[in-house]
Amino acid sequence: MPSAPLARQLAGHDPYRWLENRDSDEVLAHLQAENAYLDSKLAAEQPLREALFEEIKGRIRETDLSLPTPWGDYLYYQRTTAGDEYARHYRCRRPTDGSLTPDTASETLLLDPNALADGGxxxxxxxxxxxxxxxxxxxxxxxxxxxxxxxxxxxxxxxxxxxxxxxxxxxxxxxxxxxxxxxxxxxxxxxxxxxxxxxxxxxxxxxxxxxxxxxxxxxxxxSSSERQLILQLGSKTTSEVWVLDAATPEAAFTCLAAREEGHEYDADHGMLDGQWSWLIRSNQSGINFALYRADEASPQRPHWREIRAHDPKVMLEGATLNQRALVLALREGGLPTLEVLPQGAPAYRVQLPDAAYSLYVQDSLEFHSPAIRLRYEALSRPAQIRQLELATGAQQVLKQTPVEGPFDAEAYESRRLWATAADGTQVPISLVARRDVFAAGQPAPLYLYGYGAYGESLDPWFSHARLSLLERGFIFAIAHVRGGGEMGEAWYRSGKLEHKQNTFGDFIACAECLINEGLTQPAQLAISGGSAGGLLIGAVLNQRPELFAAAIAEVPFVDVLNTMLNPDLPLTVTEYDEWGDPNQPEVHARIKAYAPYENVRAQAYPAILAVAGYNDSRVQYWEAAKWVAKLRATKTDENLLLLKTDLSAGHGGMSGRYQGIKDVALEYAFVFKALRINKD
Missing domain, CATH: 2.120.10.30 (TolB, C-terminal domain)
Structure with a gap:
């Protein structure tokens, strides 16, 4: 059995910086040795991984047809076929009766990614x-x-x-x-x-x-109207929009509002009250954004007229324009909702069956369409595509993602808890488990996921793979920590820059809440996060390692200080607005205080699996490699420490649906081993 790879150390503050020498024989040999070490340590779990793969794959309808989308003279759709990694793209003539049943006689294959990938x-x-x-x-x-x-x-x-x-x-x-x-x-x-x-x-x-x-x-x-082209320029804090009539592509773009530090806005073009108009969402009057309109011929900022005022309790996340209605995407009380303003009729909120869920406009269809399509799902409800009749609010489930084999949504219960952070802030937690697991009232193995950056919201979602955890008695939970957008713009701002420690403190508070509620205990608690969520995982492991038994960090942004000090790396300068510029002494000290790589110390850590992509242009492979190398040389325990580098993948991991299932099976097998879960 291969021994744990020990990376050589250089003198200086960054002893493993040699791992940044991409394509060098020494670096490739080290990454390959780490992969071989992982294979050896999880060799006994290979049958479990294969069983999990087949189990998860067995829940997914391998041969399926997407819901066709009508546009002009055609229906556009995708087909998946058993054994193929990718869906094929097709179109057919649009039936004259308005149905969505593809006409196989006129069907044309537009693109076959399986042939293009050729196994890669x-x-x-x-x-x-x-x-x-x-x-x-x-x-x-x-x-x-x-x-x-x-x-x-x-x-x-x-x-x-x-x-x-x-x-x-x-x-x-x-x-x-x-x-x-x-x-x-x-x-x-x-x-x-x-x-x-x-x-x-x-x-x-x-x-x-x-x-x-x-x-x-x-x-x-x-634009929604198909009449305009929109050029959006944006940093993390400032926007600028230029527009061009789509019928005159040789003309010059026109600026709506010159960039002004801190002013964020976006624009769309469509019809309001029977008039071609511009719709602008702007934070000029408040951080949760207000809505403005402007005449088609006068889109510049002096001509904006407010049509929905800023609300300090409700975040205006976006707007969808249709010839028949305006649909506003709002966030209130930590959950998304849609408000519909039909032309010439009273406004209404879209009604939904679950207490916690994910919801967004998936397809506005053709501009003149009387309906739009929504995507809706919950922790225990597979994703649905719902048709919303704009004039009446009537909904119809056009397609629900199937779950093959035995599945009863009523066997699962979703809940929402609130953890109390150190400063008294209430932090929401979404949970799901089998009803009998909750009813037992005993601590259970729990998988806690977090992200907390860029204002991104982790709304509850359904997962075929997650059923393999739930059916083995797990609770799955999402910590909606500050730095995300679940509670509005202020929630995001209170978890970035000088407030970044709130993200880590919130996650720790969520873990403590779940333990104090009797839902789990440290020996049963696994945590996971990816990219900026990997930074979260690395930071909380340094700060409170005794709270957790296992951790998964996917493409983790754990070498944040060194990355932010290197302006030649992709994305570094653009990230100053999120993390700060460490060339400023006070910012350097602040980032250094929480950066996972810098703060590895001689203490016991839980079992850790880090996953990297060698071609990742967002989070370089060496961040995970350096972090694991330092952990291996410094930590005082004998718990599993594994690094998997996908040598042919980027930020999103390996492509293809079956490869994705294999990756999940590996991670679950690691968790079962670390938590000493019965492998049946």
């Missing part, structure tokens, strides 16, 4: 049909580094052209002439910073916009 990594970026529905623009990443190649397919002939442009972020936006494409180029730090205009059939492209401020990303997309 594949991520499809853009998948954009031209307005005349004659061409498909799509982009492919074949390594996981999130650099895409661009393609256009002539749908009548099947001819495919690769566009001769490099370093693209994968986005592709059509103008209304169905000839002009806008795409974006990445700079050396992987930041989308240049917008190009390309006329299909030519070999060149014209730079339309170049963003010089390294904090800002740019993104181009079509």
């Amino acid at each position: 990594f594949l991520a499809v970026g853009a998948f954009s049909i031209s307005p005349d529905q004659q061409r498909l623009a799509y982009s492919l990443d074949t390594s996981g580094d999130e650099i895409y190649r661009l393609f256009v397919k002539e749908l009548a002939s099947g001819q495919i052209s690769e566009l001769p442009f490099d370093d693209c972020d994968g986005s592709m936006t059509w103008a209304n002439d169905s000839q002009t494409l806008f795409f974006t180029e990445l700079d050396d730090t992987h930041r989308p910073y240049k917008l190009y205009r390309h006329r299909f059939g030519t070999q060149n492209a014209e730079v339309v916009f170049e963003e010089s401020d390294e904090r800002f990303f740019l993104h181009c997309y079509r």
Whole structure:
């Protein structure tokens, strides 16, 4: 059996910085040795991993048809087939009776990612049909580094052209002439910073916009009305929007409101009260955003008129424009809700069956459609696509994600608890378990997940794989800690920059609450988080390791101080607004005080599994590798410490649905071993 790899140490403050020498023989050998060590330590769990894989796969309908989307003369949909890693993309003629049943006689295969992947990594970026529905623009990443190649397919002939442009972020936006494409180029730090205009059939492209401020990303997309193109420029704290009539792609973009530090806004174009109008969501009057409108011909800031005031208790997260209604995405009391304002009728809130859930507008359909589609799910309810009739509020479940084999949603119970943080703040926790596990009133193995960054909300979601935990007596919980967006903008701001310790303190408070409520105990508690959530896991392990028995850190941002000191790395400068600029002494001291890598010390840690992607451009592979190396040399216990590096993957791990199941099976097997759970 291989022994635990011990990385050599350099002199200085960062003894494992040599692991940053990408593609060196020594580094690759070390990562491969770590992978071999993991395989050896989990060799006894291989039958369990295989059983879990088959168990999870057995719950998923391997051959299935997505809900078709009507657009123009066609229905667009995807098919999954047993044995294939990816869904194939199709379209057929739109039935004249308005049904959503595909017409197999007119069916056309648009894209087959299985053939394109050829067994390797594949991520499809853009998948954009031209307005005349004659061409498909799509982009492919074949390594996981999130650099895409661009393609256009002539749908009548099947001819495919690769566009001769490099370093693209994968986005592709059509103008209304169905000839002009806008795409974006990445700079050396992987930041989308240049917008190009390309006329299909030519070999060149014209730079339309170049963003010089390294904090800002740019993104181009079509408005809800399909009449305008929108160029969104944004840092973590500031926005700027430029717009262009989609019918005149050779013209210049117009700015709605020049950037002003701290002013965040976004825009859409559609119809309000029978008039073509601009809709602007802005925080100029309060951090939870207000809503404004402007005439189509006068979109600039002086012409904005407020139509929904800022509410300190309700976050306005977004708006969906349709010819028949305006739909507002709100967040209140830690949960998402939708408010519909039909043209010429009273407003109403969308009614839902569960106390805690995930909800968003999945598809606004065609601009004139009388209905939109919502995606709704809960911890114990598989995802549903619901059709909402805008005028009446009537809902219809068009499709529910199937769970194959025995499954009874009523056998599970979801709950919401509130933990009290050190400063008295109430922190929500979402939980789910079998009803009999809760009813037993005994501590149970518990899997606690957290993130807490960038204002992202971890709304409760359903998981086929998670049933393998719940059926073995686990409780699954989500800690909705500060730094996320669950409780509004103030919740986010109180978990970033100088307030970052609140994120870690909240997570610890959630763990203590679950223990004090008698739901679990430290010997039964596993924790997990990825990316910025991996930073969370690393920090709480340093601060309160005795609370936990096992931890999983996926692509973890654990070397935050050294990364933020290196402006040449992807995303570093843009992240100053989230973490701070450590070139400032007080910020350096603040980050150093919680950075997981810097704060590893001689103490006992729980069992740890770290997962990295060698081609990850967001969180470099060496962050996990250096962290594990320092832990192995410093910690005082004999608990499992494992590093898995996917040598052909990026930030999202290996591509393909079956590979994803294998990754989950590995993680669950690790948790069962660490918690000494019966493996049956």
